[in-house]
Amino acid sequence: MPIFEDHLPALLARHRDRSIAFTTDLASGVTRCEAIFIAVGTPQGDTGAADLSYVEAVVSEIARAISGYKVIVEKSTVPVYTNEWIRRVLHRHGVDPASFDVVSNPEFLREGTAIIDFLHPDRIVVGAANERSADVLRRIYEPLTGGAYYNQPGALPGPCSVEHPAKLLVTSAQSAEIIKHASNAFLALKISFINAVANLAETVDADIEDIAIGMGLDSRIGPRFLRAGLGYGGSCFPKDVAAFHWVAQQRGVNFQLLQEVRKINETQKDIFFNKVLSALWTLRGKRLAALGLAFKGDTDDIRESPAIDLIKRLLEAGATVTAYDPAAMERSKAVLPPSDKLHYASDLYAAAKDADAVLILTDWKEFATIDLVRLNQAVRFPIVIDGRNLYKPQDMFENGFTYVSVGRTASYQAQQGKPRSAVL
Ligand SMILES: NC(=O)c1ccc[n+]([C@@H]2O[C@H](COP(=O)([O-])OP(=O)(O)OC[C@H]3O[C@@H](n4cnc5c(N)ncnc54)[C@H](O)[C@@H]3O)[C@@H](O)[C@H]2O)c1
Structure with missing residues (x-):
C-alpha cells in the first residue's frame, strides 16, 4: 500500500482484479465507465487559492477520451464554480455538452479512519444540475443509502446500519462545493477556538480539558474537535481554510474570521516552541525525544504536520532530536533535513533514552499508554512537554515527571534530577 490506512490492504486484497482494476491508460478507463471520479490533489497555490492545474490536466485528458454519456464527478476539494470550469x-475541447454532466461529490473522510468514514458517512453530498446525473450518483451510493451494504457478510461495522443507513443530500453543484470548504473551515475554527481558550485558561489556572468537556456536553456545540494542542495540520485544513478565504475575497466578501483561524493556528506552534524553551531554558546541545511526526495519529501523512515544523525549529536552535513515529518515519526522512543532530529510534523508549525532555507531538494511541516507570528510567531528566494533552497532569506528577501541556497549569517537580545511579 502506498499509504497507511486501516482496512485498506484487506479490502484491496479482496477486490483486486475482481471489482477494482488499475490502469495508467486513462482513455480505456473513461471508455468503460459511466461515472468518472476526479480525486487529484488540489494543493495550496502561492496566493492561498487552490492550485487547480491537476484538475484541469485530467479534465483535458478526459475530454480527449469521452465517448457516450458520462458523469464527471468532482471528488477533490475544489473552490465554488470549479464545476463550471470543468464544463468550460x-x-x-469540443466535447458535446449533451454527452456529459459535472457533479460535485465532496469527500468528508478523515485520514486514519478513511474506510469507515466512507462506508458509514455522516452524509453524502451530491451537487448536481439535473436529475439524470443525480440519479447516477444515487445508484452508486445505493448500497449505503439503501442499507444493503450493512447486511452484507464481511461488511465493516460502524455507525450506519440497515435501520439507519447513510443519508444522501442533493444540492446544486455550487452549494456542494461550498459545503465542503465551509465544513473544513468550521472544523478548523473549532480547533483554533479551543486553542485560544486554552491560552486563556493557562493564565488563570483553569483546565482546558474540563472546559472542553463542559462546553462539549452542550449538544449545540458537541465534544468533537474541541481538543486543545499544537494546532491543526494535514493536507486539508490549512489549504482549505486558505482557499475558502481566497474564494470569499474573489467574490467581494470579507471573511476575516478565516484569517484569524489561520493566525491562531500558526501562533499555537510558536507557543508550544516557547513552552519547550521555558521548560529547558536553552536548547543548544539539549537532547530531545520527539514522539510523533504525522500530523495526527493513525496516519503516516506528514503534510503540514506541526511536529515536522517544530522539529525543524528545534534543530535550528541547536537541539539534538531523536524522533519516533509508529508509521511516518520513512516519509519524514524525505522532508526533514539530514543532520547529525537528528536521529530516528525504533520505539518510543529508545527515543527517550537519555533525553533532557520528551515531547509528545502526535496523538497516537501508543503515546497515550506509555509505561511511565519505564519512560522515567530511560530519560535523563523526567520532563514531558505534551502538545496533545494525552495525560492527566496529576498522574504525570505522581510518576515523577515535570509535565507541561496545553491550556493547563504546568506541574514542576521540586527535585528534577534523578538519583545519580539512575542517570548513570
Ligand atoms: N486526504 C484526505 O484526507 C482528503 C479528505 C477529503 C478530501 N480530500 C481531497 O481529495 C483530493 C486528493 O487528496 P489526497 O490527499 O488524496 O491527495 P494526494 O496528493 O495524496 O493524491 C492525489 C493523486 O492524484 C494523482 N494525480 C495527479 N494528477 C493526475 C492526473 N492528471 N491523472 C491521474 N492522476 C493524477 C497523483 O498522482 C496522486 O496520486 C484533494 O482535493 C483533497 O483536498 C482529501
Whole structure:
C-alpha cells in the first residue's frame, strides 16, 4: 500500500482484479465507465487559492477520451464554480455538452479512519444540475443509502446500519462545493477556538480539558474537535481554510474570521516552541525525544504536520532530536533535513533514552499508554512537554515527571534530577 490506512490492504486484497482494476491508460478507463471520479490533489497555490492545474490536466485528458454519456464527478476539494470550469474546459475541447454532466461529490473522510468514514458517512453530498446525473450518483451510493451494504457478510461495522443507513443530500453543484470548504473551515475554527481558550485558561489556572468537556456536553456545540494542542495540520485544513478565504475575497466578501483561524493556528506552534524553551531554558546541545511526526495519529501523512515544523525549529536552535513515529518515519526522512543532530529510534523508549525532555507531538494511541516507570528510567531528566494533552497532569506528577501541556497549569517537580545511579 502506498499509504497507511486501516482496512485498506484487506479490502484491496479482496477486490483486486475482481471489482477494482488499475490502469495508467486513462482513455480505456473513461471508455468503460459511466461515472468518472476526479480525486487529484488540489494543493495550496502561492496566493492561498487552490492550485487547480491537476484538475484541469485530467479534465483535458478526459475530454480527449469521452465517448457516450458520462458523469464527471468532482471528488477533490475544489473552490465554488470549479464545476463550471470543468464544463468550460470540456466545451473548449469540443466535447458535446449533451454527452456529459459535472457533479460535485465532496469527500468528508478523515485520514486514519478513511474506510469507515466512507462506508458509514455522516452524509453524502451530491451537487448536481439535473436529475439524470443525480440519479447516477444515487445508484452508486445505493448500497449505503439503501442499507444493503450493512447486511452484507464481511461488511465493516460502524455507525450506519440497515435501520439507519447513510443519508444522501442533493444540492446544486455550487452549494456542494461550498459545503465542503465551509465544513473544513468550521472544523478548523473549532480547533483554533479551543486553542485560544486554552491560552486563556493557562493564565488563570483553569483546565482546558474540563472546559472542553463542559462546553462539549452542550449538544449545540458537541465534544468533537474541541481538543486543545499544537494546532491543526494535514493536507486539508490549512489549504482549505486558505482557499475558502481566497474564494470569499474573489467574490467581494470579507471573511476575516478565516484569517484569524489561520493566525491562531500558526501562533499555537510558536507557543508550544516557547513552552519547550521555558521548560529547558536553552536548547543548544539539549537532547530531545520527539514522539510523533504525522500530523495526527493513525496516519503516516506528514503534510503540514506541526511536529515536522517544530522539529525543524528545534534543530535550528541547536537541539539534538531523536524522533519516533509508529508509521511516518520513512516519509519524514524525505522532508526533514539530514543532520547529525537528528536521529530516528525504533520505539518510543529508545527515543527517550537519555533525553533532557520528551515531547509528545502526535496523538497516537501508543503515546497515550506509555509505561511511565519505564519512560522515567530511560530519560535523563523526567520532563514531558505534551502538545496533545494525552495525560492527566496529576498522574504525570505522581510518576515523577515535570509535565507541561496545553491550556493547563504546568506541574514542576521540586527535585528534577534523578538519583545519580539512575542517570548513570
Ligand atoms: N486526504 C484526505 O484526507 C482528503 C479528505 C477529503 C478530501 N480530500 C481531497 O481529495 C483530493 C486528493 O487528496 P489526497 O490527499 O488524496 O491527495 P494526494 O496528493 O495524496 O493524491 C492525489 C493523486 O492524484 C494523482 N494525480 C495527479 N494528477 C493526475 C492526473 N492528471 N491523472 C491521474 N492522476 C493524477 C497523483 O498522482 C496522486 O496520486 C484533494 O482535493 C483533497 O483536498 C482529501
